[in-house]
Amino acid sequence: AQKVTQAQTEISVVEKEDVTLDCVYETRDTTYYLFWYKQPPSGELVFLIRRNSFDEQNEISGRYSWNFQKSTSSFNFTITASQVVDSAVYFCALSEDLTGNQFYFGTGTSLTVIP
Amino acid sequence: DSGVTQTPKHLITATGQRVTLRCSPRSGDLSVYWYQQSLDQGLQFLIQYYNGEERAKGNILERFSAQQFPDLHSELNLSSLELGDSALYFCASSIRGQVFNEQYFGPGTRLTVT
Secondary structure (H helix, E strand, C coil), X not given: CCCEECCCCEEEEECCCCEEECCEXXXXXXXXXXXXXXXXXXXXXXXXEEEECCCCCCEEECCEEEEXXXXXXXXXXXXXXXXXXXXXXXXXXXXCCCCCCCEEECCCEEEEEEC | CCCCEEECCEEEECCCCCEEEEEECCCCCCEEEXXXXXXXXXXXXXXXXXXXXXXXXXXXXXXXXXXXXXXXXXXXXXXXXXXXHCEEXXXXXXXXXXXXXXXEECCCEEEEEC
């Protein structure tokens, strides 16, 4: 079974629309960490957020927001008023500990923002 | 520009060979991470070093090894290369040793094994 599922392979939105990227994870641990990364067309990775399992507060950073819901094992990412520069592949990831050997990436969601 | 540099940018080599990828972290950063991105395996975390010591270890093959030097640059050595090792190898750095905290990524080294 996939530890991290990003069911949306590709999404297209028109500029200024809001878009939510879904991430569902699977773990039996009570302590774990969740992440989002962005990979724009240039290819570089950009770290967006790290959240630990004890902190269920939603986070907002500018046009970006993250909704962590333990009850549904989801860590969804919303971009408000999308812009062309948001076009990228977005990866969700889970780490079940901090040793590194239980670190799992999702397969990514490719977001295209159409001007 | 993240401030993390990786050399070389591209590398083409043959199966069975050995290569070394180099990473220089941002000024002041003590941690270096290595990741692999391939078509078959997707993104994978390989290993993290903090101030010269291994801090976290992921899906790094035994044929691969890494180290971090006193000047904090890091090298990833890949030996007995196979076709499946063809991938983009990213290095990232962060200021602290806390595993997987905010990281800054380099542009990557694209390795092609023929």
